[in-house]
């Protein structure tokens with residue numbers, strides 16, 4: 001294991017142990033205690049959700065936050081809910097994921113050239129983190145981006161992730177101003193510092209059930225990410 005891979009694992013352990021946002025920690029714990037009837041036999045994860053993927057990734061998928069009965073139950077990003085059911089078949093077809101379905105932390109899923117993380121690591125009520133919670137979790141993203149040394153392309157899943165990435169670039173001084181960076185599905189930007197950014201609608205049920213985001217649209221995003229990352 002390289003030093004950066006070990007550091008990413010340590011960072012993940014620190015994320016899992018984080019208690020900084022009282023409202024989010026209480027919410028996740030309560031959801032895990034009450035459970036959904038369909039998952040009554042599950043022992044929910046209930047902790048902050050660590051990032052997942054290939055430490056040598058050239059592509060980063062940046063999401064919003066864990067789902068209350070998805071990642072907050074399974075302990076892995078986009079695993080066990082409708083968003084993940086839409087995302088992983090696309091990642092599999094685009095060559096990033098070893099399997100087309102993500103069910104649990106021990107389902108054997110492996111990612112290649114892709115790292116998945118989010119701007120907030122604890123499931124927020126109504127999927128809406130507060131500005132303070134976003135700020136609290138931001139240093140994790142800063143640390144993570146610094147450790148992903150091969151990173152070339154960032155796919156922002158939704159407007160909040162897009163804003164979170166721009167805020168990261170402003171914190172590290174690589175983006176003096178946000179003018180010209182406007183979210184729209186499929187938009188591409190070159191960030192000063194050498195990263196390519198692709199904006200995408202989030203694969204939430206709200207977007208996928210209404211046809212706002214279709215599978216061909218989403219597959220095109222990840223194929224473009226491969227191309228920009230120089231992956232075959």
Ligand code: SF4
Nearest residue numbers: 018020021048122137
């Ligand atoms: S959202 Fe981030 S900062 Fe807040 S408690 Fe969870 S891991 Fe910690």
